[in-house]
Structure formats: C-alpha cells, structure tokens
Amino acid sequence: MSKYKIYACSFDLTNENYPMNKMEGVGRLENNTCIRTKIIDTKKEDLFADCKNEFDIEDRYEEFWNRLNGIKELERPYTTTNRREKVKVIRVVKL
Numbered sequence: 001m002s003k004y005k006i007y008a009c010s011f012d013l014t015n016e017n018y019p020m021n022k023m024e025g026v027g028r029l030e031n032n033t034c035i036r037t038k039i040i041d042t043k044k045e046d047l048f049a050d051c052k053n054e055f056d057i058e059d060r061y062e063e064f065w066n067r068l069n070g071i072k073e074l075e076r077p078y079t080t081t082n083r084r085e086k087v088k089v090i091r092v093v094k095l
C-alpha cells in the first residue's frame with residue numbers, strides 16, 4: 001500500500017489562546033475540528049519512501065514537523081516558535 005491519509009493537529013503549550021489548543025475559532029479546518037488531513041503517497045514522496053506501515057508514516061510526519069531544525073532545535077529557548085509548537089498525528093489510515 002503506498003497511499004495513506006494522515007489526521008494531525010498542532011499545539012502550543014505556552015499559549016492557551018492558540019486556536020488548536022482551544023479547538024475553536026481559526027483552528028477549525030475539517031468537520032468543525034482542528035484536525036488537518038494530508039494524503040501521503042510513499043511512491044511519490046521521498047520523505048516517506050522507506051515507510052512500511054502506519055506507524056512509520058506517523059513517526060516520520062511528526063519527526064519532520066517537530067524537528068525542522070535538527071539538533072540545533074535544542075539550542076533554542078522553548079519560547080521560540082520552533083520549539084513551542086508541536087504536531088501530533090491523531091490517526092493514519094491506509095487508502
């Protein structure tokens with residue numbers, strides 16, 4: 001199977017008014033929730049080419065978005081945008 005649908009959302013634990021945290025307002029993206037969806041085709045997207053199952057897809061997606069700057073990420077204070085906003089995959093479905 002080469003296509004998967006990812007359901008994910010982002011959080012900012014330093015800001016209670018962040019739309020995704022409150023699950024209201026600007027963050028509503030699909031079916032009145034803050035969940036974003038993306039179709040991944042492992043045959044066309046190099047980032048996911050070696051993924052074998054839903055767990056691999058979930059791990060790779062979160063790793064990509066939560067560690068955009070690699071090890072340098074750890075050198076930045078938690079209050080910078082790159083550190084405080086985190087993406088969490090809620091579900092991955094084979095298509």
